[in-house]
Amino acid sequence: MPLYEHIFLARQDVTPQQVEAMVDQYKGVIEQNGGNVEKTEMWGVKSLAYRIKKNRKAHFTMFNLNAPAAAVAEMERQMRINEDILRFMTIKVDELETEPSVMMQKRDRDERKDRERRERDGGFEGGEGEEI
Template sequence: MALYEHVFLARQDLAQAQVDALAEAATKIIEDNDGKVTKTETWGLRSLAYRIAKNRKAHYVMLEIDGPTTLVAELERQTAINEDVIRYMTIRVDEHEEGPSVMMRKGDRDRRGGGGRGRDRDNSNNNSDN
């Protein structure tokens, strides 16, 4: 079986319970097509880079999937006709990440004061002065 990551963006005006119901519906579609969801992550309500269908924000959800290729076509078909989903993407991966995804770790780095972009910029300016 192949490994996939499926991310969808739900409308901003949905409640968290409705977003969870969308994830459960996607999980049911996957399981009905001989697949298995190995991990579900809800990334929360995030700002979009540009407005999509009058939405400035969206609820992000990622599913890690293990299943046959045929299940992706059915999952994307069902997702495309759902009016609560404004964007989706499914990609095939070689292996699933252990632990939280990069999007979940990003919040940890921001809380610790990481990032480091400002330091790199400062160091490059100091090096050019020498």
């Protein structure tokens, strides 16, 4: 079966629980049509480069799919109908990434830097020598 990377953007107004429900719904569509979702990454709320339907931010989610083209087409059709989906893009790839995507690696690196900074400053947010 062909391999795909699929990313969709959901409105910033929806809750993370609603985004998870959308993920489950679209996973179900893929599985009902003979495919499977190899990996799901929820990247969280990120700023958009420009407004899309009056939104400045969106919930980003990525799927790695191993599915027939008909299953992907049905999922995209349902996304077009859903008013909470701002944009989506599906790309056919030669092989799926098994390790975390660049977006998830960036988040881990940023969290590690913050943790190191807190440890260096003695767990004190204000920094050294700063009056409170």
